[in-house]
Amino acid sequence: MEAVILAAGRGSRLQALSACKPLTPLLGTTLLERNVRLALAVGARRVIVVMGYRHEDIHQWKNRQSLSIRKRVELVHNPAWSSTENAYSLARAASHLTGRFLILMADHVYSVELLQSLVKCHPHDGAVLAVDRRLGREGIDPHDATKVRLESGRVTTLGKELQRADAYDTGAFLCSPALLPILEQLQEGADTRLSGVMQKLADEGRLQACDVSHAYWQDVDTPTDLAAAREGLLATLQEGKQADGLVSRYLNRPCSRWVSRRLADTGITPNIVSWLVFAITALAALIVASAPWWPLHVLAGLMIQFASVLDGCDGELARLRAQSSEYGGWLDAILDRYGDAALIAALTWQAMQLGGFHIFWLGTAALAGSFMVSYSAHKSDRLLKEKLRIGRDLRMLVLALGTALQQPAAALWVLAVAMNLTVLVRLYRMRHVF
Amino acid sequence: MEAVILAAGRGSRLQALSACKPLTPLLGTTLLERNVRLALAVGARRVIVVMGYRHEDIHQWKNRQSLSIRKRVELVHNPAWSSTENAYSLARAASHLTGRFLILMADHVYSVELLQSLVKCHPHDGAVLAVDRRLGREGIDPHDATKVRLESGRVTTLGKELQRADAYDTGAFLCSPALLPILEQLQEGADTRLSGVMQKLADEGRLQACDVSHAYWQDVDTPTDLAAAREGLLATLQEGKQADGLVSRYLNRPCSRWVSRRLADTGITPNIVSWLVFAITALAALIVASAPWWPLHVLAGLMIQFASVLDGCDGELARLRAQSSEYGGWLDAILDRYGDAALIAALTWQAMQLGGFHIFWLGTAALAGSFMVSYSAHKSDRLLKEKLRIGRDLRMLVLALGTALQQPAAALWVLAVAMNLTVLVRLYRMRHVF
Numbered sequence: 001m002e003a004v005i006l007a008a009g010r011g012s013r014l015q016a017l018s019a020c021k022p023l024t025p026l027l028g029t030t031l032l033e034r035n036v037r038l039a040l041a042v043g044a045r046r047v048i049v050v051m052g053y054r055h056e057d058i059h060q061w062k063n064r065q066s067l068s069i070r071k072r073v074e075l076v077h078n079p080a081w082s083s084t085e086n087a088y089s090l091a092r093a094a095s096h097l098t099g100r101f102l103i104l105m106a107d108h109v110y111s112v113e114l115l116q117s118l119v120k121c122h123p124h125d126g127a128v129l130a131v132d133r134r135l136g137r138e139g140i141d142p143h144d145a146t147k148v149r150l151e152s153g154r155v156t157t158l159g160k161e162l163q164r165a166d167a168y169d170t171g172a173f174l175c176s177p178a179l180l181p182i183l184e185q186l187q188e189g190a191d192t193r194l195s196g197v198m199q200k201l202a203d204e205g206r207l208q209a210c211d212v213s214h215a216y217w218q219d220v221d222t223p224t225d226l227a228a229a230r231e232g233l234l235a236t237l238q239e240g241k242q243a244d245g246l247v248s249r250y251l252n253r254p255c256s257r258w259v260s261r262r263l264a265d266t267g268i269t270p271n272i273v274s275w276l277v278f279a280i281t282a283l284a285a286l287i288v289a290s291a292p293w294w295p296l297h298v299l300a301g302l303m304i305q306f307a308s309v310l311d312g313c314d315g316e317l318a319r320l321r322a323q324s325s326e327y328g329g330w331l332d333a334i335l336d337r338y339g340d341a342a343l344i345a346a347l348t349w350q351a352m353q354l355g356g357f358h359i360f361w362l363g364t365a366a367l368a369g370s371f372m373v374s375y376s377a378h379k380s381d382r383l384l385k386e387k388l389r390i391g392r393d394l395r396m397l398v399l400a401l402g403t404a405l406q407q408p409a410a411a412l413w414v415l416a417v418a419m420n421l422t423v424l425v426r427l428y429r430m431r432h433v434f
Numbered sequence: 435m436e437a438v439i440l441a442a443g444r445g446s447r448l449q450a451l452s453a454c455k456p457l458t459p460l461l462g463t464t465l466l467e468r469n470v471r472l473a474l475a476v477g478a479r480r481v482i483v484v485m486g487y488r489h490e491d492i493h494q495w496k497n498r499q500s501l502s503i504r505k506r507v508e509l510v511h512n513p514a515w516s517s518t519e520n521a522y523s524l525a526r527a528a529s530h531l532t533g534r535f536l537i538l539m540a541d542h543v544y545s546v547e548l549l550q551s552l553v554k555c556h557p558h559d560g561a562v563l564a565v566d567r568r569l570g571r572e573g574i575d576p577h578d579a580t581k582v583r584l585e586s587g588r589v590t591t592l593g594k595e596l597q598r599a600d601a602y603d604t605g606a607f608l609c610s611p612a613l614l615p616i617l618e619q620l621q622e623g624a625d626t627r628l629s630g631v632m633q634k635l636a637d638e639g640r641l642q643a644c645d646v647s648h649a650y651w652q653d654v655d656t657p658t659d660l661a662a663a664r665e666g667l668l669a670t671l672q673e674g675k676q677a678d679g680l681v682s683r684y685l686n687r688p689c690s691r692w693v694s695r696r697l698a699d700t701g702i703t704p705n706i707v708s709w710l711v712f713a714i715t716a717l718a719a720l721i722v723a724s725a726p727w728w729p730l731h732v733l734a735g736l737m738i739q740f741a742s743v744l745d746g747c748d749g750e751l752a753r754l755r756a757q758s759s760e761y762g763g764w765l766d767a768i769l770d771r772y773g774d775a776a777l778i779a780a781l782t783w784q785a786m787q788l789g790g791f792h793i794f795w796l797g798t799a800a801l802a803g804s805f806m807v808s809y810s811a812h813k814s815d816r817l818l819k820e821k822l823r824i825g826r827d828l829r830m831l832v833l834a835l836g837t838a839l840q841q842p843a844a845a846l847w848v849l850a851v852a853m854n855l856t857v858l859v860r861l862y863r864m865r866h867v868f
Contacts, residue, residue: 327864327865330810330864331861331864333809334806334809334810334857334861337802337805337806337809338802338806341798341801341802341805345794345795345798345802348794348798349794349795352791352794357786357791360779360782360783360786360794361779361783364775364779364782364801367775367798367801367802368771368772368775368779368801368805371771371775371805371809372768372771372772374809375767375768375771375805375808375809376764376768378812423768427765427768430761430764430765431761
């Protein structure tokens with residue numbers, strides 16, 4: 001699958017915010033970059049961006065991207081952008097397309113769920129349009145939006161002036177290569193609106209509808225729309241991660257969402273947050289292992305719990321900006337494990353000085369158990385539906401309390417028993433699942 | 435994909451070894467069970483076994499299997515087994531089949547590589563036969579074997595009496611459902627040989643050949659054939675694992691193959707071997723942590739290296755018997771990590787008593803690094819081609835030497851540096867790969 005992003009228009013109503021509309025900033029990224037990353041995330045091999053107004057700015061934007069983005073983005077220019085409409089821009093990309101392709105609008109904000117639903121559809125020899133049945137939904141101007149009429153899963157009519165409509169056009173299409181010859185015949189001067197091309201497909205019964213009423217999207221034309229998109233995306237953070245444990249769900253997530261909202265517009269990337277969590281954890285471990293003065297231990301306990309909260313923000317920021325990456329998840333996991341090791345070692349060190357040499361064995365059991373819960377999870381997660389998740393959120397809370405209350409041995413006992421027991425239960429239950 | 439195993443015949447030449455030919459013992463399993471597991475391993479959802487002679491024995495065999503095998507094996511009886519040939523048996527299974535299906539012979543021994551190559555082919559509206567071009571190969575009687583003539587990738591003639599042949603018929607077919615109507619028309623009394631049915635397909639140009647000359651297989655009719663199959667399978671152990679590190683490749687593997695040959699015919703399962711490795715390692719750790727007398731440390735060092743050798747046998751036995759399972763691999767990984775933790779903790783304990791409290795930090799670094807090498811590997815293995823693999827084989831050798839030579843601190847230093855450095859290099863290199 002490939003993707004085309006239409007980014008040729010001028011977008012005069014947003015010029016106060018950004019000279020080039022596709023590069024309008026949103027939550028620490030830009031409208032265009034967000035859609036490029038989303039298209040890649042839902043499976044596009046290549047993304048073709050059709051530029052027009054201020055195309056030099058978009059060239060510069062591409063040159064600033066990382067290599068993995070640069071080599072998958074192709075820029076195409078529509079020199080007649082001011083006298084033609086968006087289907088003419090799309091036709092400029094046609095010679096670069098070979099199979100199925102997505103069409104996205106640079107000035108629309110989509111959620112990953114919307115595009116995931118769309119790419120599961122089959123366009124057969126026509127196209128699929130993602131539609132939203134929530135007419136009158138907040139944030140969408142019902143007069144300005146393109147609306148559609150539906151009949152048994154197909155779009156029959158598209159237009160801004162429809163009297164009676166069934167759904168909104170969300171501006172995301174999945175097309176079969178059968179569309180390419182139609183596009184190549186488009187002439188400058190004729191009707192070059194994409195809705196015109198799609199209406200012809202609809203007349204032949206070849207335009208299907210994909211209901212995405214569950215998913216967030218927003219058409220961005222004005223500063224008000226942009227503010228609505230920002231709030232709408234931030235609201236999707238509420239959905240949380242299914243894999244969250246209890247501590248995470250009721251204590252950490254509400255706090256991490258608050259922090260993520262503050263970090264959202266900054267240049268701080270998810271990977272920087274992962275490193276920051278590790279740094280705070282390591283510093284707390286250093287304090288625990290070396291400081292003899294109790295208020296410092298309370299401070300270290302607070303730092304540990306703060307690191308645990310911040311540990312949710314890297315994932316949240318990545319989802320918010322469509323920046324999720326396999327490398328990011330892997331880096332976060334490795335830094336988290338080293339952080340665990342530093343903290344547990346520091347508590348063991350402190351406990352040995354209070355209680356003697358033999359606490360070493362308790363500390364080793366706590367350290368091994370904590371590692372093993374994470375190590376065994378990557379297979380068992382998929383296969384076991386664990387009702388009570390024992391994870392890092394609980395581990396960090398136990399360590400924070402043990403540190404702040406100066407009860408290192410008690411914290412180690414809890415970890416050693418709970419973590420190794422979790423692994424044992426998994427070993428037993430997995431026998432029946434594999 | 436489904437699979438049919440033809441197991442109705444009498445096999446009189448093997449009766450001295452087993453009353454029921456499909457249940458003839460081979461390397462701690464039976465001919466039939468081996469083929470059932472192979473079919474499941476290469477992707478069959480269900481295996482249909484067509485029984486005839488002594489079908490009660492096969493019913494009993496099924497009842498002794500684990501639940502996961504029992505629910506995927508279906509038994510079908512050919513009551514006319516003594517008066518009909520194998521295509522008539524196959525037709526008994528036809529009503530249970532829906533899509534593509536494998537045909538295997540209960541009295542053939544296949545390697546997993548052979549079936550993996552076969553299932554990659556497409557039978558279109560006919561069938562694919564796995565053929566072996568190594569005519570005159572050791573272990574195959576050229577007069578008794580079915581031979582084929584080939585023309586541009588298709589089989590033109592099959593038979594035992596071919597004057598000029600191009601390859602052996604290995605007795606493994608992949609068929610399209612187009613074969614089912616042909617089978618259902620077969621009458622008792624007519625030609626009910628499978629080679630007859632396949633010759634008709636070949637006459638219509640619908641029988642393709644899949645060259646499996648690289649893979650092991652053996653037709654088992656006599657006790658000599660069975661002995662040849664046993665040696666042939668044992669010889670496949672020589673191929674080794676690509677993921678082996680240097681210590682494993684040149685020191686451990688030759689020894690573990692020797693042990694696996696001795697264990698092959700016993701009832702010791704791969705999972706028992708994994709537990710045994712853990713038990714030996716834990717016992718060695720106990721000796722290191724508690725025994726003050728040096729000859730015991732030399733013994734513990736030898737035990738550690740022996741456990742490292744034995745650690746190769748679970749995988750070897752599983753491959754030999756087609757018993758590889760996701761659970762087995764997972765259990766082995768978890769037990770290995772606990773074994774590592776026990777050994778490193780024991781050495782740290784010993785080193786602390788010789789060198790003082792602060793060695794605790796060195797031990798923690800060695801423990802964390804060892805865990806992290808394994809933890810980070812499951813993603814990086816696929817993406818990085820590491821020339822010098824730092825793995826458990828090296829870790830165990832360092833621990834064995836450190837124990838036997840009573841240099842625990844030196845062993846911990848080597849591990850702490852080598853293991854954490856490996857993780858750091860991976861962190862750096864993966865940035866460019868993801």
